[in-house]
Every structure is written in structure tokens, then in C-alpha cells.
Amino acid sequence: AHLSLWGGRFAGGPADALAALSKSTPFDWRLARYDIAGSRAHARVLHRAGLLDDAELAGMLDALDRLDADVASGAFAPAPDDEDVHTALERGLIERAGAHLGGKLRAGRSRNDQIATLVRLYLRDSARDLAAGVLDVVDALVAQAAAHPDAVMPGRTHMQHAQPVLLAHHLLAHAWPLLRDVQRWVDWDVRAAVSPYGSGALAGSSLGLDPDAVAADLGFAAAVENSIDGTAARDVVAEFAFVAAMTGVDLSRLSEEVIVWATKEFGFVRLDDAYSTGSSIMPQKKNPDVAELARGKAGRLIGDLAGLLATLKGLPLAYNRDLQEDKEPVFDGVDTLELLLPAVAGMVATLTFDTERMAALAPQGFSLATDVAEWLVRQGVPFREAHEVAGACVRECEGQGKELWDLTDAELAAISSHLTPAVREVLTVEGSIASRDGHGGTAPVRVVEQLARAADRAGTL
Numbered sequence: 001a002h003l004s005l006w007g008g009r010f011a012g013g014p015a016d017a018l019a020a021l022s023k024s025t026p027f028d029w030r031l032a033r034y035d036i037a038g039s040r041a042h043a044r045v046l047h048r049a050g051l052l053d054d055a056e057l058a059g060m061l062d063a064l065d066r067l068d069a070d071v072a073s074g075a076f077a078p079a080p081d082d083e084d085v086h087t088a089l090e091r092g093l094i095e096r097a098g099a100h101l102g103g104k105l106r107a108g109r110s111r112n113d114q115i116a117t118l119v120r121l122y123l124r125d126s127a128r129d130l131a132a133g134v135l136d137v138v139d140a141l142v143a144q145a146a147a148h149p150d151a152v153m154p155g156r157t158h159m160q161h162a163q164p165v166l167l168a169h170h171l172l173a174h175a176w177p178l179l180r181d182v183q184r185w186v187d188w189d190v191r192a193a194v195s196p197y198g199s200g201a202l203a204g205s206s207l208g209l210d211p212d213a214v215a216a217d218l219g220f221a222a223a224v225e226n227s228i229d230g231t232a233a234r235d236v237v238a239e240f241a242f243v244a245a246m247t248g249v250d251l252s253r254l255s256e257e258v259i260v261w262a263t264k265e266f267g268f269v270r271l272d273d274a275y276s277t278g279s280s281i282m283p284q285k286k287n288p289d290v291a292e293l294a295r296g297k298a299g300r301l302i303g304d305l306a307g308l309l310a311t312l313k314g315l316p317l318a319y320n321r322d323l324q325e326d327k328e329p330v331f332d333g334v335d336t337l338e339l340l341l342p343a344v345a346g347m348v349a350t351l352t353f354d355t356e357r358m359a360a361l362a363p364q365g366f367s368l369a370t371d372v373a374e375w376l377v378r379q380g381v382p383f384r385e386a387h388e389v390a391g392a393c394v395r396e397c398e399g400q401g402k403e404l405w406d407l408t409d410a411e412l413a414a415i416s417s418h419l420t421p422a423v424r425e426v427l428t429v430e431g432s433i434a435s436r437d438g439h440g441g442t443a444p445v446r447v448v449e450q451l452a453r454a455a456d457r458a459g460t461l
């Protein structure tokens with residue numbers, strides 16, 4: 001039998017097509033235990049306001065405990081006629097507490113303030129889990145950096161050889177954005193820690209219920225200042241979706257590099273068998289599927305955010321049913337990252353770097369030309385002229401098909417009288433890297449400090 005929440009005004013039940021369209025239990029059931037937690041807190045404020053006596057409160061809490069246990073075990077689940085998680089749980093409560101007591105819990109609350117609260121409760125827990133998963137990826141990057149303190153590689157801009165850098169410096173350059181993503185979850189939680197419970201449908205409650213008490217009971221820092229805002233706002237949900245998308249994008253940029261590095265042409269890394277896949281037809285293949293799925297799922301996370309923002313953009317205050325569409329995108333973001341993060345962490349932790357090949361490639365493509373120019377500056381040559389001179393060296397080398405360090409003393413002198421043989425001291429990868437020793441630079445002394453700071457940051461977040 002259809003247990004309607006609004007029987008009085010209506011002569012009949014909804015059309016099948018409306019019921020099917022309206023139903024959200026297939027996706028909002030994951031909020032069930034948060035709904036029950038909210039119901040316990042609500043029962044307590046009803047009691048405090050004198051709307052439930054002591055025995056009624058005890059009976060209500062007992063029925064909610066039994067319902068919670070049945071939800072946890074799967075003994076209680078949504079029925080086909082239940083519209084949403086709230087409807088299903090009201091049915092479950094009435095089955096356990098009886099229609100008289102069970103029917104009292106709905107006083108002073110609306111599904112509008114309930115759902116806004118439950119989504120925040122769920123997302124706050126999810127943010128903590130996801131942040132821990134991101135930190136596992138950071139840990140893997142930090143461990144790889146620590147395991148390769150001296151390894152060098154070609155640093156690139158525009159995908160072209162630019163200047164040599166330490167592998168550890170490059171790996172940590174992926175750790176910092178992920179640390180900022182974790183910080184974003186933490187910052188976000190300040191805004192999420194405000195409870196809409198007590199906003200009612202939109203205008204608040206006339207029953208003397210205390211929203212601050214419910215907020216404290218549910219672990220929130222405060223109750224919302226405005227009941228209309230409490231029921232209508234979803235910026236906290238959208239911001240969560242943004243952090244999920246940003247995390248996905250950061251994982252995708254790391255993954256793109258892994259994909260490129262694993263090619264025959266680069267040959268920088270070998271993927272562990274456990275984190276790569278084969279081909280059904282080509283026996284030799286070893287594919288970077290984890291990295292590719294990370295890149296692909298970043299698109300999906302961006303779509304979740306874009307879809308949610310599009311849902312919100314035209315909505316007048318206060319609650320509109322469109323808001324039911326907030327849940328699937330953000331739940332998809334949680335599920336996607338929960339699958340992705342352990343796989344990416346495992347992939348990174350098990351990469352094997354071909355440090356010899358990276359070292360051989362590091363000085364190629366004239367990546368030491370800037371060092372020549374900066375050496376000239378230290379000899380008193382204006383940078384504008386130094387840049388020209390170093391550029392002329394590159395042109396000479398390209399013409400002859402050789403590298404900068406192959407230029408003879410005579411060739412150097414012919415390019416510029418400032419180019420004495422002493423310039424050779426900067427024509428090594430190690431010399432170049434060691435010279436970039438300002439804060440944040442790639443010099444080994446700085447990268448050791450940076451590594452400690454990244455590990456420290458990961459430990460305190």
C-alpha cells in the first residue's frame with residue numbers, strides 16, 4: 001500500500017510515471033543512517049520542547065535504534081512505493097513504533113531541511129575518507145622522491161627540453177597540488193560544518209525547537225543563520241564537487257606523465273605488473289590503464305561539477321525539486337575517487353625509474369644553454385647580451401650536430417671573447433642543478449629540505 005506523506009489534500013496516489021520519475025531511493029539510500037542520526041537529534045529537541053514525554057522519547061529512540069540496526073543489516077530496505085530515503089524511514093519507524101508515536105517525529109521538520117543536513121553529514125565523512133586517500137598518493141610520491149635523491153631528468157616546458165632537474169623535485173611538484181587538494185577538503189569543512197536542521201520547509205519552526213541543539217548533537221559547529229538559505233543553498237555541495245574535480249585533474253596530470261614516461265620513446269618508467277594490463281591480441285603489450293582511467297575519470301568529475309552548477313544556476317529560493325539532482329553527481333564523485341585513489345597510489349608506489357636513461361637525456365636538447373647565459377652574467381655580461389651569446393652557441397652546435405660541451409675553446413672564443421674555457425664548469429647536469437639553490441629550487445640541498453617539508457605537511461593534514 002502506498003504510504004503517502006500528504007494524504008489529506010489528495011484524492012488519489014501519484015501516476016506511475018510520476019512515482020517513477022520522483023523516486024530517489026536508488027541513490028539516496030546511502031544517506032539512511034545519517035537520516036536516522038538526524039531523527040534521534042530531532043526526537044531529543046522535540047522532547048526538550050515538551051512535545052514528546054520521557055516515555056515517548058525512550059520509545060522513539062528505541063525504535064530508531066532497531067531501525068538503524070535493520071538498515072545496517074539490510075533487513076530493512078526501501079520498498080518500491082517509497083519515494084525517498086525519508087519516506088522509507090518514516091514507514092520503517094511507524095512499523096516499529098506504531099502510527100501514534102511514529103507519526104510524531106515529523107513535527108517541526110521538513111524533508112527540505114532534512115536532506116540539506118544529511119548531504120552535509122555524508123559529505124563531511126566522505127571528505128575525510130577522500131583526503132586520507134589523497135594523502136596515500138602523496139605518501140607514494142614522497143617515498144619515490146626519497147628513494148631517488150640524486151636522480152636527474154630533463155625538465156620540460158612546452159614539452160621541450162628546458163633545464164635539467166632532480167627527479168625528486170619533479171615528483172614533489174605533483175605532491176604539492178595534491179596537498180593543497182587535501183587542504184581544500186579541510187577548508188571546505190568549515191563551511192560544511194553548519195547545520196540546516198530546524199529550517200523546516202523554508203521559514204523555520206513554530207514549535208520552539210532548538211536548531212543549535214540539533215546542530216551540536218550532529219557534530220556541526222553551528223546552525224544556519226537563515227532558514228531559507230539553509231534549505232535552498234547547495235554551494236557547499238558544489239564546492240565539494242569542485243574539490244573532487246580538482247583532485248581528479250591533479251591525478252590526471254600526474255597520470256599523463258606516467259603514460260608518456262612509460263612509452264618506448266621516453267622509457268623513463270616501468271609499470272609494475274600489478275598496476276598494468278596486457279592486450280588480448282598483442283602479446284608484448286603492457287598498458288598504463290590505471291593512469292588512463294585516472295585521466296578519463298577526471299573528465300567525469302568535471303562533468304559532475306558542471307552538471308551540478310547547471311542545475312543550480314536558475315533556481316529561485318527556496319527549495320525546488322530540482323535540488324534532488326544534487327546527489328547523483330556528488331555521490332558519483334565520491335565513488336569515483338574512492339576507486340581511483342588507491343589504484344593511483346599503488347601505481348606510483350610501484351613505478352621503477354630508469355635513472356640512467358633519464359640522466360643521459362637530461363643534458364640533451366641544449367638544456368644547459370641557460371647555465372651558459374647565467375655564467376656570463378656572473379662574469380659581468382648584461383643578460384641581454386649573454387642570452388644572445390648562449391643562443392649563438394646553440395646555433396653553432398645545431399649546425400655541426402653536436403652538444404654544447406663539444407664546442408672547442410677556439411669555437412667558444414670565436415662566438416664571444418667572454419667565453420673562456422672556464423665556462424665548462426657549468427656545462428654539466430650536476431653543476432647546473434646544484435647552482436639552482438634558492439628556496440624552492442632544484443638543487444639537492446633544497447630538495448632535501450623540501451622533501452622533509454612535504455612529508456611534514458602530509459603528516460599534519
Ligand code: ARG
Binds near residue numbers: 084115323
Ligand atoms: N528527496 C528530496 C531531495 O532529495 C527531498 C524531498 C523534498 N521534497 C519535497 N517535495 N519538498 O531533495
